[in-house]
Amino acid sequence: MADKKIPKATARRLPLYYRYLRFLHEAGKERVSSAKLSEAVKVDSATIRRDFSYFGALGKRGYGYDVEALMNFFSKTLNQDRLTNVALIGVGNLGQALLNYNFRRNNNIRISAGFDVKDDLIGTIHQGVPIYDINEMVDQLEMQQIDVAILTVPSEIAQEMADKLVKGGVRGIMNFTPIRVTVPKEVRVHNVDLTNELQTLIYFINYYQDFGQNTEPEEDDNPLNDLFYND
C-alpha cells in the first residue's frame, strides 16, 4: 500500500471504482481505460488517474488498467478480502429494510447481529440475523468482535447508544439518526441523514439549476450556467 496520504475525497470514491471493476470482470473484460471508467462512474478521468496514482503505478501507458489486477488490488485495499461483521442497532422500520437489503450479496459485509428494546423482537431471527436485547449489546459486541455498527434508533437515544457502541469497542458508526453524536476521536462516524438529503436536493434544484451532472452532449451555451444566487 502506498505510504502517501490518501485524500478523503479519493477514499470515498474507491468503492465506486471497485464495484465497476467487479462488473467488468464479471463481464469478461480484461482491460479498461480511465476514460471508459469515467463514463460509468461519472468521475472525471483525470481525477480517476490522479486517485489511482496515490496508490502507485497501477496501469500501463498506452494500455490502460488490467481489470482483474486492479479489482484485486482494491479488494484488498477495501478489506473486501475478509468478512466484516456489522451490528444493527435498532430493528425498526429502516433497520428491517437494511436487514433485507443484504449488503452481503456482492460484498464481504454482513449484518451479523441486531439489537433492540422491543420484547417481541428480542430472541427472534430476522433474515438469518439474531436480535438481542440492547442490554446485552456491550457484551455481545465485544464477544463477537464487531467493530462497525449501523445506528437506526430514535433520535432520543442516539447518543446513549453511541456511548454503548464505543464501550463495546466499535470503531465505525454509520449513523442514520439526525443527531450528530459525540464519540472519541478514534471512532469514525458517517452520517446518513435522509431528510437532509432531500432538503439539500430541493435547495439545489431551486437555486443551482445549472450544476446537475451532465453527461449528455453539451447543448449550446446556456446563460443559466453562470447563475448566481441573488436574494
Place this chain on the structure above:
Amino acid sequence: MADKKIPKATARRLPLYYRYLRFLHEAGKERVSSAKLSEAVKVDSATIRRDFSYFGALGKRGYGYDVEALMNFFSKTLNQDRLTNVALIGVGNLGQALLNYNFRRNNNIRISAGFDVKDDLIGTIHQGVPIYDINEMVDQLEMQQIDVAILTVPSEIAQEMADKLVKGGVRGIMNFTPIRVTVPKEVRVHNVDLTNELQTLIYFINYYQDFGQNTEPEEDDNPLNDLFYND
C-alpha cells in the same frame, strides 16, 4: 443581501442548521451563538459564521443570532415554507421503509405518489400514499407537477426509470441505486449508496487509523461531505 455564489459545501449544511434552529425554537431559546451551534451540529464555528455570511449579515455582534429570525430565513431559503411533493419510484424493501419514514413529520416534504410494476401493489395505498403503475409514471408526474423523485428500483432498470423521470419533468432525483444514471444537465442527481458508505467507513477505520490520521480536529467529521459524488 449577498449576491455571491453559495458554495455547495455550504448549501449541504443548511438543512443541518435549519433543523437545529427548529429544535432551539421549540425549546424556547431566543438567541444562539455560532459557538453553541457548532457544538450541536459538529461544524467548526468559523465555518458556520462563514456559511451564514454568504447570505448577508444575519446576526448581531456581541449577541449572536436570533433563533426565530434565522429559522424563518432558512425555512424560506430551503423552500420549507411550501409543501414539496415527492414521488417514490420502486415500492420494494427500501421504498416501503422510506414511506414509513415519513419525511413530513418535521418538514414540508411528503411522498405523494408511489410507482411500481407489481400488480399486487398497484392500486393500493401505503401509508396514505397511492401506488400507481410505472406505465402511468410520466403522465402522473406531469399531472401532479412533481419535480423530485426517490429512486429505489433494481439496478437493471435504474437508467430506464431515470429517463422516464426526466420525461415527466422531474428536476431532482435521490438515487438509492448504485448506478450512476445519465441525465440532462439541468436535472440534479444525489446518490445515496449504502454499500459504498459502509465500504468507505470500513476503509477509513482500517486505513486511516493505521496511519494515525485520526487526530485531525475533524474527527467528529464533516458529515456532509460523506454522501455526494456528483459535484
Place this chain on the structure above:
DNA sequence: GAATTTTATTGAAATATTTAACAAATTTAA
C-alpha cells in the same frame, strides 16, 4: 457611562480537491 466581554463580519492564508496539460511508455496499424 466607561470598560470589558462577547461575537459577527471580512479579508487573507492555508488546505483540499479537481482539472488541465503533456512527456513517456506502450500498443496498433501500415
Place this chain on the structure above:
DNA sequence: TTAAATTTGTTAAATATTTCAATAAAATTC
C-alpha cells in the same frame, strides 16, 4: 520496422473549501 495512435502518470494550475486573524459592533458589567 516505423509511424501513428493511445493512454497513463505526474506536475502544475485552477477551484473550492476551511480556517485564521484582525476588526468592529453590540451587549453586559461595574
